[in-house]
Amino acid sequence: MAKTEFQVWRGDSSGGELQSYQVDVGPGYVVLDAIHQIQAEQANDLAVRWNCKAGKCGSCSAEVNGSPRLMCMTRVDDLPKDKPITVEPMRTFPSVKDLVTDVSWNYEVKKTIQRFMPSKPDAADGTWRMDQYDVERPQEFRKCIECFLCQDVCHVLRDHHMHDRFAGPRMFVYVANLEMNPIDTGNRVAQLRDELGVGYCNITKCCTKVCPEHITITDNAIIPLKERVVDQSYDPIAKLLGAGKE
């Protein structure tokens, strides 16, 4: 088996550094396999969060060779062989230890978003009728596994640390899921503009690129939400016509 050098970030909230490990990489190895091997054979105290190893739990988010990825879905064979493979924790969130970050901020932000507000049931049995065509749009957003890679790559959070003014792509996907639901009666546009700070997004589309569920975050969630904000905040004609208040 070929020896491959991994440089893994070791440390905590007070600081840390990349440390080198040589790993015997077997056929079909993913980065998480290599991390587990390091943990088992060379660094028993290496902290890493993982669960399903199938790209569905969103636990093993990290930065592999500088790009946000799920470690369990990143094959070592697909990475350049001529340089060491770097593995860092997500840079948008505080480090707890080694590759584990504190992502609790996301859950706190999510709690502040206006809940689902269904209309009165429109069927005699007390349920709702929705056309599948109308349901498909928000269904795309329900694929989100909350890995927070989109939050990690977003420069507004990652580089500018605007956690107090900007909710991030994951939260916009969540809001889009609610706003575009055919039976939802809530109106989160003012909250989007003022509290969640959708205007800080400058459409780099990095969130879409890193999404392991291939949700078209920018084009299908964020830009449509920005347009709804324009309807109700900046466009006098749309305001006059009451656009976006269906």
Added chain:
Amino acid sequence: MPSTPSKVTALPVKRGFGETLRPDAWWIQPVVVGLGFLAFIVYSTWAAFQGAFYSSGNLLSPFYSPELWYPLGEVSEHALFGAQPGWWPGFLPYSPAFLILWAPVSFRLTCYYYRGAYYKSYWPGPPSCSVGTPGTGYMGERHFPLIIQNIHRYTLPFALLLLVFLASDAWKALWFAAPGGEEFGLSVGTLVLTANVCLLGSYTFGCHSLRHIVGGGIDRLAGRPVRRTAYECVSWCNKRHMRFAWFSLFWVGFSDAYVRLCAMGIWTDLRIF
């Protein structure tokens, strides 16, 4: 909204401009995009200031379409209202392109695709995903000046109107001067102008604001066949918005160059039939 993450207070140290652990050549794309935009801006500005050699027979450069008034000293059969108006200040240079180009420029400048692309190439970053951004005091599109980008939907009608004129130009390019009137025909120039309007149309009809207006802004499209079909058509173009943005940008410049070379006598428009 909760402020900075709690429990563990320290966020990772910010990286400087351009810093990253990415081993790939991440800088190539923003550099190529930036140079592509720059090349187009330089060429289109130069072409707009020429005020001459913008039409050749039945061909009219898209930078000059619709031609409202032709400049003094020139005579153009494409002009809608004749010669340069007397109210144009004498100290200002005049070119028919000045009266037109503000529409496509404002449409492209505020386009969601272009915004993301030129922010990466020029300002306010990041130059590429997970690469350190420049400077501090980021304000995004939340405050002045970039909050102005929200006028994008107001530039859309002008872009749509231009398509009508460009389609008309492509139609006119099918008719050639002949003894006793005009005759139907086809030349390479006809194909160039037809491809131009098709590419610009594909780009314009993929506009995010148009997608919102035709159906994206409402939550129930079932039972609304016209809006649903329109939404699906615009969404099809929207998925290819970046591709059409580049193809149409290149082709509109090429169309101007083609007509210009013909008008200058450097190139002859080849008649197919």
